[in-house]
Amino acid sequence: MNKKFLLVMLVLSFIVAAFYAYLGGFSSASVSEASSTQLYVAGRAFHGSVNDSGINDAFRRAAEVLDKKELGGTLGNIYYNNPEGRADSVNAFIGIIIPDSTVQLPADYELRVVPAGRRVLRGEVNAHYMLAPNRLYEAIFDYAKKKDLELDTFYVEWFPDDHQGIVEVPIKD
Numbered sequence: 015m016n017k018k019f020l021l022v023m024l025v026l027s028f029i030v031a032a033f034y035a036y037l038g039g040f041s042s043a044s045v046s047e048a049s050s051t052q053l054y055v056a057g058r059a060f061h062g063s064v065n066d067s068g069i070n071d072a073f074r075r076a077a078e079v080l081d082k083k084e085l086g087g088t089l090g091n092i093y094y095n096n097p098e099g100r101a102d103s104v105n106a107f108i109g110i111i112i113p114d115s116t117v118q119l120p121a122d123y124e125l126r127v128v129p130a131g132r133r134v135l136r137g138e139v140n141a142h143y144m145l146a147p148n149r150l151y152e153a154i155f156d157y158a159k160k161k162d163l164e165l166d167t168f169y170v171e172w173f174p175d176d177h178q179g180i181v182e183v184p185i186k187d
Contacts, residue, residue, distance in 0.1 A: 043139035043153035050182055052130035053170060055090055056123045057109015063102050072108040075122070079110060084120050087112040090172035092126060096151075111172045128170050134182040135165065147171060150181040158185075 056079075060072045079085050090111035095104065107126055115125060135157060137150040150171070158165050166184040173179050 043137045043149045045137045045153050045157040048136040050132040050134045053128040054112045054115050055126045056112050056119050057107050060106045064104050076109050085110050088172050088174045093169040132184045134184050137181045139179050
């Protein structure tokens with residue numbers, strides 16, 4: 015019995031590790047200093063607790079807009095406070111990065127523009143969008159600490175592919 019149990023656990027562990035690797039769980043993020051490009055974000059604002067169902071509704075709505083092809087683009091969000099912080103509240107704009115501002119938005123969406131030309135830390139990782147943010151924010155904060163850079167509390171994240179994540183955070187002057 016012990017040998018069978020051990021074999022089953024070994025096989026399950028291998029499957030879990032392989033799946034985690036497939037999702038990009040072992041990928042490391044790269045961070046560089048860059049100049050931001052202008053981004054158009056169509057979405058919905060959310061202010062509230064991280065436990066509020068409204069935040070999940072906003073994420074689901076963004077996925078639905080893409081699935082139904084109401085807008086073309088990639089999942090993207092703006093956070094006005096640290097999304098990885100330990101605070102219970104989130105101030106965010108959740109939606110889709112769209113190619114230009116002339117598209118017709120769904121009735122429940124509004125447009126926000128992220129300005130170009132700002133000095134930012136840009137983190138990139140090849141990992142599933144469920145794993146990417148943790149990798150990205152940790153790498154960005156570590157880089158900023160090593161280089162003694164102070165960051166703004168304005169975070170833009172987007173996911174051009176299921177297995178790619180990008181975060182830009184302006185550097186305070």
